[in-house]
Amino acid sequence: xxxxKNFYQIKSNDEIFEKIKEExxxxxxxxxxxxxxxxxxxFAKTVKQKDIVILGIGGSSLGTYAIHKFLQHKENDxxxxxxxxxxxxxxxxxxxKIDLNDALFIVISKSGTTIETVxxxxxxxxxxxxxxxxxxxxTESDSKLNDFAVHNEMxxxxxxxxxxxRFSVFSPVGLVPLAIMGLDIDNILNGCKEVNSSFxxxxxxxxxxxxxxxxxxENKNRFNINVIFSYSSLLEGFNKWYIxxxxxxxxxxxxxxxxxxxxxxxxxxxxxxxxxLQLIVEGKRDKTVTFIKIEDFQNxxxxxxxxxxxxxxxxxxxNLPFKKLINEQADATIEAIESLRDIPCDVITINRxxxxxxxxxxxxxxxxxxxxxxxxxxxTYDQPGVxxxxxxLKEKLQG
Amino acid sequence: xxxxKNFYQIKSNDEIFEKIKEExxxxxxxxxxxxxxxxxxxFAKTVKQKDIVILGIGGSSLGTYAIHKFLQHKENDxxxxxxxxxxxxxxxxxxxKIDLNDALFIVISKSGTTIETVxxxxxxxxxxxxxxxxxxxxTESDSKLNDFAVHNEMxxxxxxxxxxxRFSVFSPVGLVPLAIMGLDIDNILNGCKEVNSSFxxxxxxxxxxxxxxxxxxENKNRFNINVIFSYSSLLEGFNKWYIxxxxxxxxxxxxxxxxxxxxxxxxxxxxxxxxxLQLIVEGKRDKTVTFIKIEDFQNxxxxxxxxxxxxxxxxxxxNLPFKKLINEQADATIEAIESLRDIPCDVITINRxxxxxxxxxxxxxxxxxxxxxxxxxxxTYDQPGVxxxxxxLKEKLQG
Numbered sequence: 001x002x003x004x005k006n007f008y009q010i011k012s013n014d015e016i017f018e019k020i021k022e023e024x025x026x027x028x029x030x031x032x033x034x035x036x037x038x039x040x041x042x043f044a045k046t047v048k049q050k051d052i053v054i055l056g057i058g059g060s061s062l063g064t065y066a067i068h069k070f071l072q073h074k075e076n077d078x079x080x081x082x083x084x085x086x087x088x089x090x091x092x093x094x095x096x097k098i099d100l101n102d103a104l105f106i107v108i109s110k111s112g113t114t115i116e117t118v119x120x121x122x123x124x125x126x127x128x129x130x131x132x133x134x135x136x137x138x139t140e141s142d143s144k145l146n147d148f149a150v151h152n153e154m155x156x157x158x159x160x161x162x163x164x165x166r167f168s169v170f171s172p173v174g175l176v177p178l179a180i181m182g183l184d185i186d187n188i189l190n191g192c193k194e195v196n197s198s199f200x201x202x203x204x205x206x207x208x209x210x211x212x213x214x215x216x217x218e219n220k221n222r223f224n225i226n227v228i229f230s231y232s233s234l235l236e237g238f239n240k241w242y243i244x245x246x247x248x249x250x251x252x253x254x255x256x257x258x259x260x261x262x263x264x265x266x267x268x269x270x271x272x273x274x275x276x277l278q279l280i281v282e283g284k285r286d287k288t289v290t291f292i293k294i295e296d297f298q299n300x301x302x303x304x305x306x307x308x309x310x311x312x313x314x315x316x317x318x319n320l321p322f323k324k325l326i327n328e329q330a331d332a333t334i335e336a337i338e339s340l341r342d343i344p345c346d347v348i349t350i351n352r353x354x355x356x357x358x359x360x361x362x363x364x365x366x367x368x369x370x371x372x373x374x375x376x377x378x379x380t381y382d383q384p385g386v387x388x389x390x391x392x393l394k395e396k397l398q399g
Numbered sequence: 400x401x402x403x404k405n406f407y408q409i410k411s412n413d414e415i416f417e418k419i420k421e422e423x424x425x426x427x428x429x430x431x432x433x434x435x436x437x438x439x440x441x442f443a444k445t446v447k448q449k450d451i452v453i454l455g456i457g458g459s460s461l462g463t464y465a466i467h468k469f470l471q472h473k474e475n476d477x478x479x480x481x482x483x484x485x486x487x488x489x490x491x492x493x494x495x496k497i498d499l500n501d502a503l504f505i506v507i508s509k510s511g512t513t514i515e516t517v518x519x520x521x522x523x524x525x526x527x528x529x530x531x532x533x534x535x536x537x538t539e540s541d542s543k544l545n546d547f548a549v550h551n552e553m554x555x556x557x558x559x560x561x562x563x564x565r566f567s568v569f570s571p572v573g574l575v576p577l578a579i580m581g582l583d584i585d586n587i588l589n590g591c592k593e594v595n596s597s598f599x600x601x602x603x604x605x606x607x608x609x610x611x612x613x614x615x616x617e618n619k620n621r622f623n624i625n626v627i628f629s630y631s632s633l634l635e636g637f638n639k640w641y642i643x644x645x646x647x648x649x650x651x652x653x654x655x656x657x658x659x660x661x662x663x664x665x666x667x668x669x670x671x672x673x674x675x676l677q678l679i680v681e682g683k684r685d686k687t688v689t690f691i692k693i694e695d696f697q698n699x700x701x702x703x704x705x706x707x708x709x710x711x712x713x714x715x716x717x718n719l720p721f722k723k724l725i726n727e728q729a730d731a732t733i734e735a736i737e738s739l740r741d742i743p744c745d746v747i748t749i750n751r752x753x754x755x756x757x758x759x760x761x762x763x764x765x766x767x768x769x770x771x772x773x774x775x776x777x778x779t780y781d782q783p784g785v786x787x788x789x790x791x792l793k794e795k796l797q798g
Contacts (some may be wrong), residue, residue, distance in 0.1 A: 058673025073492055085670050086728065088698040088721035089752065090632035093472055116669060118713050119702050119724060126703040147709030165673075224683060225624070225662060233489035244674035251678025261682020263624060265664070270515060271484050273785060274457025274564075275643035279650025281784030283660020284623060299487040303518050304525040310546030314517050316797045322487035325518060325796075329485065332792035339787070353488065385680030386672060388738065393731035397724075398715045 010217060013210045016374045021200070023374075027381060028162035029366060032170040033192035037185055040172060043155065044179035049104040049134065050078055052180055055124075056108030056173075057084040057116045059165020060138075062241045063362070064174045067188070068181065069237030070358050076182030083120050091120070100128040105135045106177055110159050110168070112143025115393070138172050164381045166245050167366055170359070184355045191359025199367055209364065213371040215344065216262065216288065220376070223344060225287040226262050227280065231269035231330040232294050234353065239266025242365060249369045251385070252378035260376045270329045277333065280343065289337060289345040292361070293330050296352055297323040409616060412609045415773045420599070422773075426780060427561035428765060431569040432591035436584055439571060442554065443578035448503040448533065449477055451579055454523075455507030455572075456483040456515045458564025459537075461640045462761070463573045466587070467580065468636030469757050475581030482519050490519065499527040503579070504534045507572055509558050511542025514792070537571050563780045565644050566765055569758070583754045590758025598766055608763065612770040614743065615661065615687065619775070622743060624686040625661050626679065630668035630729040631693050633752065638665025641764060648768045650784070651777035659775045669728045679736065688736060688744040691760070692729050695751055696722035 011019075024030040054061055061082050068080050081098055083091065105124065109117045124130060137149035138157045149156045157172035168174070170192055175185045198205035216226065228242055246264035254260050265287075267276050280287060303325070305318040317325065337343050350357045373380030410418075423429040453460055460481050467479050480497055482490065504523065508516045523529060536548035537556045548555045556571035567573070569591055574584045597604035615625065627641055645663035653659050664686075666675050679686060702724070704717040716724065736742050749756045772779030 057670060062674070073488055085632045085667070086721050086725045087630075087632045088696050088700045088725070089472055091721065092698060092700060113710065113713060115713065115716065115724075118707070118710055119716055119719075119721070122702050122705050122707065122716075123700065123721075125705050125707075144709045144712065148707055151708040224685060231486075233484045233486045240674075247675045247678035247682075248673075251680075251682035253681050259681060259683050261678050261685075263662070263664070263678065263682070263685070265662070268484070271456060273788065274647075275461070275639075276646045277788070278782045278784040279646035279660050279662065281650075281787075282652050282658060283646075283650035283662070284658050286623060286660075286662070297487050299491060301487045301491060301522065303521050306521050306524050308517070308521065308524075308547055309550040310543045311512065311517055313543065314512060314514065316793075317514065317518055317521075320518075320796065322485050322490065322518070322522075325514075326485045326487070328795050329788075329792055332795060333788045335791050336788035383677045385677040388680075389672065389676070389728075389732045389735035392734050393728055394715075396727050396731060397719065 010214070010375060013214065016210070016371060017202075017206075019374050020370060023370070024200075026162055027370075028160045029164070029167035029170070030196065032163065033189050033196050033363070035171075035189070037175060037179075037189065040157070040175050040179050040185065043176070047104055047180050049102050051081060051098045051103040052078050052177060053081045053083060053098055053103050053105045054108060054177055055083050055105060055117050055120050057114060058244065059168055060108035060110065060114070060117070060173060062166070062237070062244050063169025064177050066237035066241040066362070067169070067174060067178055067183070067355070067358060070234045070353065071183055071355065072234075074183065074354075078181055080177065080181055084116060086116050086119060091123075095124075095127070100124075103128075103134060104180070105130060106138065107135065107145065108138045108173055109143070109145055110140055110165050112139045112145030136176075138176060166248055167381070169241070169362065187355040188359040191356040192363040194356075195360050195363040195367065205364060205367070209368050209371055212346070213368055213375055216372055217375040219288075219344070220260075220262060223286055223288045224262060225265060227265040227267060227287050227289045228292060229267045229269055229272070229289055229333070230292040231326055232292075232297075233268055233271070234294075235292060236268060238358070238362070239268070241362070242266055245365060245369055248383055249380045250372060250376070250378065252380075254376055254378045256377070260378055262372070269333065270326065273329070273333060280337065281340065285342055287343065289343060291330060291334055291345065291347045293327060293347060293349045294353060295349050297326075298352060299323055409613070409774060412613065415609070415770060416601075416605075418773050419769060422769070423599075425561055426769075427559045428563070428566035428569070429595065431562065432588050432595050432762070434570075434588070436574060436578075436588065439556070439574050439578050439584065442575070446503055446579050448501050450480060450497045450502040451477050451576060452480045452482060452497055452502050452504050453507060453576055454482050454504060454516050454519050456513060457643065458567055459507035459509065459513070459516070459572060461565070461636070461643050462568025463576050465636035465640040465761070466568070466573060466577055466582070466754070466757060469633045469752065470582055470754065471633075473582065473753075477580055479576065479580055483515060485515050485518060490522075494523075494526070499523075502527075502533060504529060505537065505576055506534065506544065507537045508542070508544055509539055509564050509567070511538045511544030535575075537575060565647055566780070568640070568761065586754040587758040590755040591762040593755075594759050594762040594766065604763060604766070608767050608770055611745070612767055612774060615771055616774040618687075618743070619659075619661060622685055622687045623661060624664060626664040626666060626686050626688045627691060628666045628668055628671070628688055628732070629691040630725055631691075631696075632667055632670070634691060635667060637757070637761070638667070640761070641665055644764060644768055647782055648779045649771060649775070649777065651779075653775055653777045655776070659777055661771070668732065669725065672728070672732060676732065679742065680739065684741055686742065688742060690729060690733055690744065690746045692726060692746060692748045693752060694748050696725075697751060698722055
């Protein structure tokens with residue numbers, strides 16, 4: 001008896017692991033942790049401007065934003081701006097906050113011809129002289145944007161051809177602006193390395209990622225929504241980055257022409273206890289929930305021992321450090337959900353708010369995405385579904 | 400033959416309309432458009448402080464944030480801040496941006512004992528003297544927070560008892576801070592009135608809302624995710640408000656003990672063309688998509704007629720106003736999705752970026768939520784699912 005070769009079956013962990021090892025030879029992000037960061041760090045030291053402006057959209061900005069947002073309080077006194085949308089009012093408002101004469105523009109586009117990025121670059125050209133003194137470029141080595149940079153003698157950093165946009169945060173795409181902002185990019189890569197080697201040496205992260213991926217895939221028709229519930233507003237950018245990574249990588253037609261797709265949702269605690277939580281608790285059982293907690297915020301601000309007239313019943317929160325309160329809120333929500341017994345949920349705890357720990361979280365999510373992609377037999381790294389819209393747009397604008 | 404009274408059946412539009420009319424007698428938000436705003440406007444004129452700080456979470460801040468974010472460029476030179484989370488690093492960072500000696504604190508809590516809000520109020524007390532000179536309160540007339548305000552002789556505004564938090568943006572909860580920021584709150588209410596009377600007089604909005612609600616309910620098991628894809632970054636706050644309104648109102652156990660729940664997603668165009676769009680196009684067919692467009696941004700910034708070396712192929716965007724580009728991007732995405740023929744999608748167009756038009760959009764979404772809630776036979780206005788977590792938290796903190 002013989003089965004058709006492509007018929008959908010969930011492979012064994014060992015088979016998937018072999019496929020991932022094979023993929024590692026031609027998918028570049030696995031190898032980013034060991035890159036040499038000397039040139040990036042040297043360049044970062046030379047940047048004099050106060051306003052750092054990223055021109056980039058999607059994979060060219062989301063990862064950088066995630067790390068920046070998490071570690072904003074540790075950055076130097078430069079200010080990081082993101083210009084990405086073509087909304088004229090939003091753009092006007094954001095450009096109004098930039099000192100154009102004391103700004104470094106970082107143009108980031110893998111393909112080099114992203115319409116949003118080039119539109120904004122052209123518009124900035126009409127406001128201020130853009131040249132090698134105030135503009136650098138991060139792109140593929142043979143893109144049209146690279147030609148532009150060479151012609152203008154601008155500093156260039158390259159996105160490896162085999163690294164896709166949403167897997168590029170640990171390439172120069174993220175490392176260059178983050179180094180300029182004073183963050184420790186070697187410690188970022190150390191976090192990646194830790195997870196990468198643990199996974200490929202079949203240690204702790206191998207078991208965790210395989211186990212979680214298998215659960216998600218085996219239950220994907222029942223639980224087709226994967227919620228991340230982050231108990232820190234600093235993870236707002238991480239949530240957005242996760243939504244792109246998960247949605248765009250896994251929303252695909254697989255080798256059997258079946259439409260796959262797991263819907264990512266990003267929530268922030270405790271804020272979304274007052275919003276989405278009701279839907280998780282009493283709504284349809286179509287969601288998995290992953291809580292993310294920060295073990296030690298390394299911040300000591302505390303609710304003072306003050307009794308407010310009328311509100312004395314809340315005096316039990318007196319002397320409570322906020323870092324303890326938010327984690328107790330997380331634990332209470334986790335307990336409430338676990339007590340229902342029919343909502344799959346897990347908890348990831350980050351030790352500290354630093355480069356190393358966020359990088360571990362992000363790299364492990366990239367690996368998880370790759371493994372889930374292998375299980376459901378899709379190409380995790382392309383995005384063919386967005387091409388039709390691009391073609392229609394070009395026709396509209398050229399016609 | 401007789402059927403059990405409660406057995407699930409989708410009622411006729413007329414039956415639903417009768418039920419909504421009945422609901423209008425005891426659910427307060429329907430009647431907010433006709434409130435007298437004199438006191439609010441008079442008070443707003445007296446506010447001298449530069450930093451306006453809202454202490455409120457969930458329904459006490461999301462609606463205000465939505466309108467503020469949309470109309471930020473039209474506000475006066477005061478600055479609006481939102482303190483809501485208990486994340487200590489985020490709170491420290493946000494408080495650092497406030498001039499505490501030139502700030503008006505607006506404490507908003509319907510119940511009056513929201514733990515996040517009271518915690519932050521207490522913490523602020525340890526940083527600056529909080530009294531009737533720099534603090535006002537918006538709450539229910541008989542709450543503990545009202546006692547606090549009376550004791551301290553603070554200015555008070557009231558949330559009507561029959562108006563729930565997520566339906567309270569057009570009560571003093573939203574109108575007081577927005578009036579202080581210089582926005583035209585009467586024009587906000589005019590937008591609400593327009594939709595409200597059109598609906599209850601069975602005119603344009605009646606047909607649109609009934610039609611859409613019925614489609615959503617009849618197809619809720621197939622399309623259990625409702626995406627809003629807003630083509631303006633100014634609608635970022637609206638998206639968040641929608642997520643609370645939809646998720647918390649409709650995620651309920653209905654009268655037959657069936658777990659209902661439609662999952663709201665908020666996207667921004669064109670940014671999310673580079674993220675979630677791939678999942679919509681090639682992923683599982685479990686989503687409806689509502690596009691929101693702004694007809695006229697009333698902003699003339701334009702891509703200049705500059706040819707950049709290497710990037711000449713993009714010269715077809717020269718001389719294009721950004722307001723046209725973003726709408727062409729929206730139309731291209733809409734066409735691409737419509738061409739697939741199996742993703743239900745509709746388009747809402749807002750005429751202009753002003754108080755009146757955003758209020759129309761928001762009020763029509765409140766009505767849509769109410770109608771869907773009636774169809775699926777739930778209580779749209781409570782949130783029993785979040786109580787367990789609150790009880791567990793209290794036990795943890797008191798124990």
